[in-house]
Amino acid sequence: xxxxxxxxxxxxxxxxxxxxxxxxxxxxxxxxxxxxxxxxxxxxxxxxxxxxxxxxxxxxxxxxxxxxxxxxxxxxxxxxxxxxxxxxxxxxxxxxxxxxxxxxxxxxxxxxxxxxxxxxxxxxxxxxxxxxxxxxxxxxxxxxxxxxxxxxxxxxxxxxxxxxxxxxxxxxxxxxxxxxxxxxxxxx
Amino acid sequence: xxxxxxxxxxxxxxxxxxxxxxxxxxxxxxxxxxxxxxxxxxxxxxxxxxxxxxxxxxxxxxxxxxxxxxxxxxxxxxxxxxxxxxxxxxxxxxxxxxxxxxxxxxxxxxxxxxxxxxxxxxxxxxxxxxxxxxxxxxxxxxxxxxxxxxxxxxxxxxxxxxxxxxxxxxxxxxxxxxxxxxxxxxxx
DNA sequence: GGGTTGGCAATACGACTGCAATGCCATGAA
DNA sequence: TTCATGGCATTGCAGTCGTATTGCCAACCC
Numbered sequence: 001x002x003x004x005x006x007x008x009x010x011x012x013x014x015x016x017x018x019x020x021x022x023x024x025x026x027x028x029x030x031x032x033x034x035x036x037x038x039x040x041x042x043x044x045x046x047x048x049x050x051x052x053x054x055x056x057x058x059x060x061x062x063x064x065x066x067x068x069x070x071x072x073x074x075x076x077x078x079x080x081x082x083x084x085x086x087x088x089x090x091x092x093x094x095x096x097x098x099x100x101x102x103x104x105x106x107x108x109x110x111x112x113x114x115x116x117x118x119x120x121x122x123x124x125x126x127x128x129x130x131x132x133x134x135x136x137x138x139x140x141x142x143x144x145x146x147x148x149x150x151x152x153x154x155x156x157x158x159x160x161x162x163x164x165x166x167x168x169x170x171x172x173x174x175x176x177x178x179x180x181x182x183x184x185x186x187x188x
Numbered sequence: 189x190x191x192x193x194x195x196x197x198x199x200x201x202x203x204x205x206x207x208x209x210x211x212x213x214x215x216x217x218x219x220x221x222x223x224x225x226x227x228x229x230x231x232x233x234x235x236x237x238x239x240x241x242x243x244x245x246x247x248x249x250x251x252x253x254x255x256x257x258x259x260x261x262x263x264x265x266x267x268x269x270x271x272x273x274x275x276x277x278x279x280x281x282x283x284x285x286x287x288x289x290x291x292x293x294x295x296x297x298x299x300x301x302x303x304x305x306x307x308x309x310x311x312x313x314x315x316x317x318x319x320x321x322x323x324x325x326x327x328x329x330x331x332x333x334x335x336x337x338x339x340x341x342x343x344x345x346x347x348x349x350x351x352x353x354x355x356x357x358x359x360x361x362x363x364x365x366x367x368x369x370x371x372x373x374x375x376x
Numbered sequence: 377g378g379g380t381t382g383g384c385a386a387t388a389c390g391a392c393t394g395c396a397a398t399g400c401c402a403t404g405a406a
Numbered sequence: 407t408t409c410a411t412g413g414c415a416t417t418g419c420a421g422t423c424g425t426a427t428t429g430c431c432a433a434c435c436c
Contacts, residue, residue, distance in 0.1 A: 005383075026307040028216045031423065044385045053424065112303040118296050118351055119214035131354055146366035149355065153363065156348050157341030163306055166319055167337065175341065178334035182370045193413075219393065232415045241394065 011049050014039050015060040022060075023105035027112035030057075058123060061113050064106050065130055071095045071103065085141040086184050092138075093155045094173055098162050107163050147183050154179060199237050202227050203248040210248075211293035215300035218245075246311060249301050252294050253318055259283045259291065273329040274372050280326075281343045282361055286350050295351050335371050342367060 017039030022030050032053060036043040050056035075095035079088065098104040117124035131152075139148040158172040167175070205227030210218050220241060224231040238244035263283035267276065286292040305312035319340075327336040346360040355363070 024307070026304065032425090033422080042385055044387095045383080047425075048384060051425090108303075108306050111306060114348065114352070115296075115300040115303045116214065118299060119212070121353075124352070128352070128354070131349075131352070135354075144366070144370070146363050147370075149349075149359070149363045150342055150346075150367045153345030153349060153360075154338055154342040156345030157343065158338075158345075160302065160344050160348075161319075161337075161341060164302070164312070164316070164319070165309075166316070166323075171337070172341075175334050175337045178332070179338045182332070182335075220395085221393080230415050232417095233413080235395075236414060239395090 007049065010045075011059060012063060014041070014046055014049060014056070015063045018056065018060045019064065019105060019109050022109045022112055027109070027116060032056075054123070057116075058126075060109075061123070062126060064109055064113070065126060067106055068096060068110075085143075086180055089138065089141050089151070090176065090180060093151075093176060096155060097159055097169060097172055099169060104163065107159055111160070111163060142183060144183050151179065151183065195237065198233075199247060200251060202229070202234055202237060202244070203251045206244065206248045207252065207293065207297050210297045210300055215297070215304060220244075242311070245304070246314075248297075249311070250314060252297055252301065253314060255294055256284060256291075256298075273331075274368055277326065277329050277339070278364065278368060281339075281364060284343060285347055285357060285360055287357060292351065295347055299348070299351060330371060332371050339367065339371065 014035060018030055018035045021034050021038050025034075032046050033043050035056070036046045039046070046056070050059065072092055072095045075091050076083075076088065079091055083091070098107040113127070117127055135148060135152060138152055142148040142151060154176070158167065158175060161167045162169055162172050202223060206218055206223045209222050209226050213222075220234050221231050223244070224234045227234070234244070238247065260280055260283045263279050264271075264276065267279055271279070286295040301315070305315055323336060323340060326340055330336040330339060342364070346355065346363060349355045350357055350360050
């Protein structure tokens, strides 16, 4: 067995290229050849690591999700032990909102994938699991009934608006804080 | 000058077909030939009314926006004169959320266009105007500072979740009502 | 050091794309 | 009736797509 490489590394390398293409030119510009060119490899190699385009897409989607989770975990870790629910929520949500160029790109790609899965429900499962998990998690932190779902919805919407350039990140955070005020003053 | 037809009617007819294709199979399945087939006309005719594909897309986007505005206007009209701000907001927002199959399709297409314009800022202008107008309008109705932006963001997020199938429309409306409770009890 | 095998490149193929060019045909003006 | 013209259909073209196939090449085992 000759030439050993790390397939996982190759795959994420390719997926990274995919995400750059998707963030800059949209998901519909994602083709084997474009991704290969962006990754600086041959189209044949892309095919070697992803037997089909859909396989590549699903993998890339997973990478986006994972990077998001890492961002959240890191932000939460910086918060120390036993943080207040409100501070925790703010940290989690502001870690999810598009902050720098990387997370902005990820958000764009995520949006594109959302539209993608809105029509291919079979590819939506991993997204679905994430969202439901998130809802349950936030529900344990929000003191107002029905408030968790609303807060998450608002988060998504704020993300949309930030991507679209309607709000800056600062404005979005102000709106978020105002809403947290509402939630945590109406509580006990 | 022979055979007079109504070009506007033809164009909206084609745009309708475009939207059916996009709602069922995604925006990337929108091609001149598919749209033509769906509309039951020849591909040449589509080309005759839209010199380029982008022209067709932009037109279709406008149709989606317009249909949304009509839905809102109708719902508001049914409300009678001088409605309470809260009732007005609830009516407007629940008219925007995906309700029946038509508005659900429109929402899917809108989502796809959002991803589309996230990468083609030049096509986003009409969307942008709509959003900003909406923000200003809602600001006149919400008694809490920063509450309008949050409410709209929440609306967008709820729309996403309903499209994605995470929430039913009823659940989304419950969440909306809970949030309106918060807003209008915290106010004066 | 020959043979085997994993890693990758190159090519070919059929389907599909957006778009331009061309042609037919019915109509209304002359 | 003739003919110019707007409305539309057809066809062709150059390019890109995803995928299957094939072949080369370097590396390891024996």
